[in-house]
Amino acid sequence: MNEITPARVAVVGGGFTGLTAAYELAKAGHHVEVYEAAPTFGGLVAGFELADGFPLERAYHFLYTTDEWMIGMAEELGIRDRLDFYPSSIKAFHEGRRYGFTTPLELLSFKPLSFVDRVRTGLTGLRTLSLKNWQPLTTVTAYDWLCKVNGKRATDIVWKPLLMGKFDVYWDKVTMAWLWTRIHVRQTSKLKGEQTERLGYFEGGFRIMVDRWLEELAARGAVLRPGTPIQAFTEADGRPALVIDGEERRFDAVLGAIPSNALARAAKDHPAMTPAYSKQLTDIDYLGAALMVITTSEPITDTYWHQIHDLDAPFLVFLSLDSLIGAENTGGRYIYYIGDYVQNDDEVMTIDEDVLRERWYAGLEKLLPEFSRDLVTESHVFRFRNAQHIVDVTFESRIPAMETPLPGYFLANFSQVFPEDRGTNYAVRDGLRVAALMEEALRAEPTRVARERAEGAAELDAAAS
Numbered sequence: 235m236n237e238i239t240p241a242r243v244a245v246v247g248g249g250f251t252g253l254t255a256a257y258e259l260a261k262a263g264h265h266v267e268v269y270e271a272a273p274t275f276g277g278l279v280a281g282f283e284l285a286d287g288f289p290l291e292r293a294y295h296f297l298y299t300t301d302e303w304m305i306g307m308a309e310e311l312g313i314r315d316r317l318d319f320y321p322s323s324i325k326a327f328h329e330g331r332r333y334g335f336t337t338p339l340e341l342l343s344f345k346p347l348s349f350v351d352r353v354r355t356g357l358t359g360l361r362t363l364s365l366k367n368w369q370p371l372t373t374v375t376a377y378d379w380l381c382k383v384n385g386k387r388a389t390d391i392v393w394k395p396l397l398m399g400k401f402d403v404y405w406d407k408v409t410m411a412w413l414w415t416r417i418h419v420r421q422t423s424k425l426k427g428e429q430t431e432r433l434g435y436f437e438g439g440f441r442i443m444v445d446r447w448l449e450e451l452a453a454r455g456a457v458l459r460p461g462t463p464i465q466a467f468t469e470a471d472g473r474p475a476l477v478i479d480g481e482e483r484r485f486d487a488v489l490g491a492i493p494s495n496a497l498a499r500a501a502k503d504h505p506a507m508t509p510a511y512s513k514q515l516t517d518i519d520y521l522g523a524a525l526m527v528i529t530t531s532e533p534i535t536d537t538y539w540h541q542i543h544d545l546d547a548p549f550l551v552f553l554s555l556d557s558l559i560g561a562e563n564t565g566g567r568y569i570y571y572i573g574d575y576v577q578n579d580d581e582v583m584t585i586d587e588d589v590l591r592e593r594w595y596a597g598l599e600k601l602l603p604e605f606s607r608d609l610v611t612e613s614h615v616f617r618f619r620n621a622q623h624i625v626d627v628t629f630e631s632r633i634p635a636m637e638t639p640l641p642g643y644f645l646a647n648f649s650q651v652f653p654e655d656r657g658t659n660y661a662v663r664d665g666l667r668v669a670a671l672m673e674e675a676l677r678a679e680p681t682r683v684a685r686e687r688a689e690g691a692a693e694l695d696a697a698a699s
Contacts, residue, residue, distance in 0.1 A: 240264050241486035241676050244476055246464050249277025250658050251646050252491030253447040254307065254665025255672070260454040262673055267485075268456060269478070271463040275448060278618055279658060281441030284529065284567070285612050289439045292616040293525050294553055294571040297434030298423035301659035303666065308436075311446040319432040320558050323536075327601050328391065328543040335541065337429045346543070351388040358384040362417045368653050371410040372630050379410040395543045399550030400575055400622070402521055407626040411653035419654070433538075435559050440658065467501035467643065474642035487672050489644045491665070493620040494518045494634055497645055506640045514634055518649050522578040523621035526594055530568045530609040533561075534602055548597035549574040572598065578619050587615040623649040623656065636668045637675065644668055644675075 241264050245256040248270030260266045274280045278293045297304055299319055308314045326335040326344065334340035342352050361383060365371070371379065376397060380389040397405040423431040436442050451458060466477035467488065474488040490497045498515035501507050538558040542550060555569040572594050576582045582590065591613060598605045630652055638645050646668040648656030 239676075242484075243267070243672070244269065244474070244483075244485045244488045245491060246467075246476070246488065247277070247491030247647075248272070248275035248460065249491060250279060250443075250661035251648070251665040251668070252277075252489065253444065253451075254662045255489055255491065255646065255669040256456060257447050257450055258666060258669035259672065260451055260456045262669075264676075266451065266454075266456040268451065268458050269462045269464060269476070270460045273461045275458070275460055276441060276444040278523075278621060279440045279444065281439060281444065282614065282616075288565060288567060289441055290527060290555075290569065291440045292527070292614075293523065293618065293621075294555070294573065295440050295658060296558070297659065298419055299425070299432050299434070300419060300422050301434070301657075303662040304659045305434075307662050308443065311443065311450070313436065313442055313446055316437040316442060317434050318437070318559070319434045320560070321428070321430045322433045322538050322558065323430065324539045324541060325535075325537045326541050326543055327547070330600070332540075346391050347388055351385060351391075354385055355388050355392055358388075359417060359421075362414055363421055365414065368411045368414045371414050372653070373627050374410050375406060375627060376408050376410040376413040377406050380413075391543060395545050395547075396541060396550075398545060399542065399547075401624060402575055402577055402580075404519065404521075404624045404626065407624065409625050409627045409629060409653070411630075412625045412655065415653045416655055433558060435555075437563065464500055466503060467497070467640070468504055469506070469641065472641070474640070485642070487642050487644065487676060489646060489668060489672065490638075491646050491668075493520060493647055494645065494649050495520070495620070497638075501640060501643070504640050508639065511639050514632060517632060518629075518634075519624040520578065520620040520649075521575045521622045521624070522580065522583045523573060523575050523618045524582045524590065525616045525618075526572045526591065526613055527616070528570050528572070528613040529611045530570070530605075531611050532609055533557075533568045534570075534604040534609065540601070542601070547601070548593050552598065552601065575622050583617050583619070590615060625652065636664075636671055644672055 243259050243264045243266050245252045245266060245268045248268055252268065253275065256266050256268045279291050279295055281289055281291050283289055308317050324335040326333045328346045333344050338356055341356055344352055347355065377389065380393050397408060401408050420431050425432055448458060462478060464476050464478060468475045468477060470482055470484050473484045473486065475482050475484045476488065494515040495518065498512045535554050536557055538554055540552040549572050551573050553571050556564045556567065574582065595607050633650055633652060634645055636644055636646055646664050648661065650664060651660040654660055
């Protein structure tokens with residue numbers, strides 16, 4: 235095996251995938267530069283602080299007990315002892331009423347469904363779990379499969395609102411393979427003998443992993459450039475080149491840990507960009523996400539996850555962090571996330587924050603009589619473009635490869651995660667995968683630096699003789 239000559243590598247995108255890859259490449263001895271357009275690293279898991287300094291992430295995150303890549307990375311970074319798993323709890327909202335939705339017994343008490351439909355819904359879950367091969371499910375939509383197996387009435391009450399909340403106008407196009415994975419991962423996150431899943435959260439929030447990556451990268455001489463958008467991905471003398479503030483910088487390899495359509499835009503003038511590849515990248519549809527984090531002076535629920543089965547609800551999910559990890563781990567703070575997925579050009583992504591607050595407060599008052607706007611002590615609104623890709627029945631055949639047709643360029647983002655849903659665990663997994671691919675390519679094709687060194691040495695030898 236050829237030894238790797240230290241190469242100059244750029245990682246564009248400072249989310250979990252990009253930071254994992256950058257960390258692995260820096261460990262291998264490469265000269266790494268990490269570029270992030272946002273002012274902070276972390277992507278969807280970027281951190282912020284409450285008014286009193288308590289650290290949180292802008293978008294809610296948790297781990298399953300089976301999230302081996304995240305758990306393994308936490309061990310490597312020395313923060314596994316700050317990760318705990320807690321019993322989850324779920325309530326379902328339907329037509330102004332709340333129902334327990336955590337255990338099989340609670341499902342049997344879900345009165346919006348007839349008793350037969352409740353039993354059938356439970357059996358649908360068991361049937362889904364019994365299917366070990368998701369491949370045949372890629373070509374059928376989740377809605378069609380559920381209507382056939384669970385019945386249309388139960389599907390329209392239980393599943394349709396969740397699909398619509400998650401995928402907006404694309405809800406009836408989503409492949410059943412995606413839902414199969416969601417059901418499997420939640421069931422396997424239960425400990426033996428327990429009826430409820432366990433979910434993991436870091437003491438100090440997920441930002442502590444970002445902080446550890448940045449510490450390790452800095453210690454290995456990596457250059458970290460937040461707040462630095464890339465103007466263009468191009469090529470110079472056969473080498474990948476980035477245009478930053480009008481200046482061209484050359485590298486031996488570049489990773490775009492960014493959405494596929496962002497790569498298409500940035501590399502539109504690259505000499506190797508073809509219409510077919512550009513179309514493959516831009517044909518992947520994305521939704522944006524809007525999140526609001528609020529704190530209250532008194533608790534308003536004792537349940538972690540609230541799923542909403544009303545089609546007219548103004549948001550998809552409401553969750554209580556302190557109900558999962560305990561108020562003793564939030565310093566007595568009552569912390570809630572409200573979130574929704576919408577199209578990138580939806581007004582939710584652009585309207586004034588106070589308008590969005592009022593809209594969501596009104597929705598919360600309707601769902602939770604315990605809630606009052608007077609209880610809110612602070613609130614923070616965050617919006618993310620391209621936060622969820624659309625996994626329709628044609629998606630598997632359209633997934634772009636990590637090694638792109640652009641020489642020296644690699645791509646890694648959550649649109650390559652299939653059939654699993656995007657999340658930190660698969661971000662770390664794919665960061666490891668793409669780093670290994672890049673190292674393999676650098677071994678197979680000596681870097682320009684190595685060639686220049688060899689050519690220079692040969693010239694010296696010739697001159698000496």
